[in-house]
Amino acid sequence: MRGPTRRVMRLMMVLAAFALAASACGGGDSDSGSGTASATTAAPATTAAAVPAPATTQAQTQVTIAAVEQTTTTQGAATTTAVPIPSPEGTLRMVEFSPVTSFNPAASQPAQSAYHYPTYDTLTRQRNDLSLEPSLATSWTQPSPNVWRFTVRDDVVFHDGAEFNAQVAVDNMHYHASFQGNPNAATWAAFVDARVIDDTTFDVEFSVPAPQFPLEMSMVMGMMISPNALDGRDLTRDPQGSGPWIWSDADSQAGVTEVYNLNPNYWNPADQGVETVTVTAVPDNNARLNALLTGQADIMSTTRDAQIDAGTEAGNVLISVPNFFAYLIVTDRAGEFDSPLGDERVRRAILLSLDRDAYADAMHFGKADSLGGIYPPAFSQFNVPELDTKYSYDPEEARRLLAEAGYPDGVTIRMPIMPAINPIVEFVVQMLGASGITIELLQINNGELGPGTANAQWGISWFRDLLVHPARDLGKFMGETGRFNAFRLGDLDDLEATLVEALNAPSVEEGYGLYAEVMEGLIDRGVVLPLAHGGQNALYAPYVSGATLGLNMQAPMPYGVRLNN
Numbered sequence: 001m002r003g004p005t006r007r008v009m010r011l012m013m014v015l016a017a018f019a020l021a022a023s024a025c026g027g028g029d030s031d032s033g034s035g036t037a038s039a040t041t042a043a044p045a046t047t048a049a050a051v052p053a054p055a056t057t058q059a060q061t062q063v064t065i066a067a068v069e070q071t072t073t074t075q076g077a078a079t080t081t082a083v084p085i086p087s088p089e090g091t092l093r094m095v096e097f098s099p100v101t102s103f104n105p106a107a108s109q110p111a112q113s114a115y116h117y118p119t120y121d122t123l124t125r126q127r128n129d130l131s132l133e134p135s136l137a138t139s140w141t142q143p144s145p146n147v148w149r150f151t152v153r154d155d156v157v158f159h160d161g162a163e164f165n166a167q168v169a170v171d172n173m174h175y176h177a178s179f180q181g182n183p184n185a186a187t188w189a190a191f192v193d194a195r196v197i198d199d200t201t202f203d204v205e206f207s208v209p210a211p212q213f214p215l216e217m218s219m220v221m222g223m224m225i226s227p228n229a230l231d232g233r234d235l236t237r238d239p240q241g242s243g244p245w246i247w248s249d250a251d252s253q254a255g256v257t258e259v260y261n262l263n264p265n266y267w268n269p270a271d272q273g274v275e276t277v278t279v280t281a282v283p284d285n286n287a288r289l290n291a292l293l294t295g296q297a298d299i300m301s302t303t304r305d306a307q308i309d310a311g312t313e314a315g316n317v318l319i320s321v322p323n324f325f326a327y328l329i330v331t332d333r334a335g336e337f338d339s340p341l342g343d344e345r346v347r348r349a350i351l352l353s354l355d356r357d358a359y360a361d362a363m364h365f366g367k368a369d370s371l372g373g374i375y376p377p378a379f380s381q382f383n384v385p386e387l388d389t390k391y392s393y394d395p396e397e398a399r400r401l402l403a404e405a406g407y408p409d410g411v412t413i414r415m416p417i418m419p420a421i422n423p424i425v426e427f428v429v430q431m432l433g434a435s436g437i438t439i440e441l442l443q444i445n446n447g448e449l450g451p452g453t454a455n456a457q458w459g460i461s462w463f464r465d466l467l468v469h470p471a472r473d474l475g476k477f478m479g480e481t482g483r484f485n486a487f488r489l490g491d492l493d494d495l496e497a498t499l500v501e502a503l504n505a506p507s508v509e510e511g512y513g514l515y516a517e518v519m520e521g522l523i524d525r526g527v528v529l530p531l532a533h534g535g536q537n538a539l540y541a542p543y544v545s546g547a548t549l550g551l552n553m554q555a556p557m558p559y560g561v562r563l564n565n
Helices: 004-017 110-116 164-179 284-295 303-312 344-352 356-364 397-403 420-431 447-455 493-504 507-523
Strands: 091-096 123-125 131-136 137-144 145-154 190-199 201-206 243-245 257-262 276-281 317-330 411-417 436-442 460-466 529-542
Touching: 091 110, 131 137, 131 257, 131 284, 137 303, 145 164, 164 190, 164 276, 164 529, 190 257, 284 529, 303 317, 317 344, 356 420, 356 529, 411 420, 411 447, 411 460, 420 460, 447 460, 460 493, 493 507, 507 529
Parallel strands: 091 276, 411 436
Antiparallel strands: 123 131, 137 145, 145 201, 190 201, 243 257, 257 276, 317 460, 317 529
16 A cells, blocks of 8 residues: 555645644534635435536536435446546545544534545435435435335445445444444434345335435445444444545644545446545645645635635635535523523524624625525525515514513523634624623533534534535434434424425425424524524645535545546
């Protein structure tokens, strides 16, 4: 195996000072990453149908949403082409916000995927137009509403020599679903069983329809682990995949840079455009951009809105998926932690105190919308126009509601703040203060926001999601298995029933109406308080080709990326 070049080692040394602990927050274990909403996004279809051109350039193209509820199969397998494939050349250097916390996909948030994609294969894969294409799975169908059937390749070998087949895929399904502390538990909440049909075919059954499941199989949840490592083996610093590159322990430096060298036995050489991939943790936003601008990095993940102009003016290319949703989440709707939150009028007052226009300008530098729904117009299947303007900024009405609730002099509630989101939370505090809502800040460490919210350590917090599909995005707020139904309340049981009804709807149109009811209920009852919709952004150098950024990803995938410098 070839080790990293001197150039890579210099980068490791230059950036080592910035390698800090992972900074996780929100629904997807990231920091306060944000971006532009200038393009529309397509929710991935369950087919490989033709779609518009990908939105990967500086002047992003408009992309129409695809029909995620389709149940037809993908056509054809991802195979090597008969056209001669250029040999891999060079080292792809990526700078990521935080270091890897675990090489075990079942223990990792999608925000960590930059470290996993080089060394693991997924069942499906996203294109830049956000449709799905085959990967380890060559096709998928729905033989019944609650069952997905996958057909898989028969020529894949893991790095340790084990062979991949339907039984290995089934064992991985059970492993992911039962893994203690899996941060992607929502994917597996309705999982019932996975069964082998034959050597290359298996079924996955759910208690309710799971239209988003093939999409989720393109993320860390769909990464296949060697069968030799599914017996409780510690994979924290020991990845066991079948991907295009093999992680090098000897060349890597934990907490700083992870190095991956070419897998000589990979099933699809077309994915291997470079000999080596390195991912370096650079938590400082400016240092990450400077690494790209000075030629020390080829791809910069988690690009801030404020950095887009500087990056593109220097000739770099913006790649953005406009599915970033910022909001306040209220989990303490019984008033156990902060009694005022138990009154819906107080929660409504908080909603009316959010000046979304000012927030979008200040926090997203004008590169986001200020609409009041959960899904922006980019998600044409799920956007509810009535919600976009239903709750406009109205501090006077907010104060009236507080007085009606018995708080004429205002209320004090507690909210967490951590270094990664300091400016955001401080701006929210200012907005709420204008209506007589005082925030007592709870200082926490980066990485503690998501777990603390899920464990009922406070009752309200800033949050962000990378939107995918209502089946995935809405269920976490309700029910016994809802990760962010932290206080285990039953006040949303009717909305949960409506969500299940939407999943079972016989048509897209009927499902839309039911999803709309759920979203309206979450906002009306003060569970989800929208702030803005922006983009999840990355920048790459002009000599880079083949970069793909998908839904629920913070960094482009390395598959097929080439360096043309």
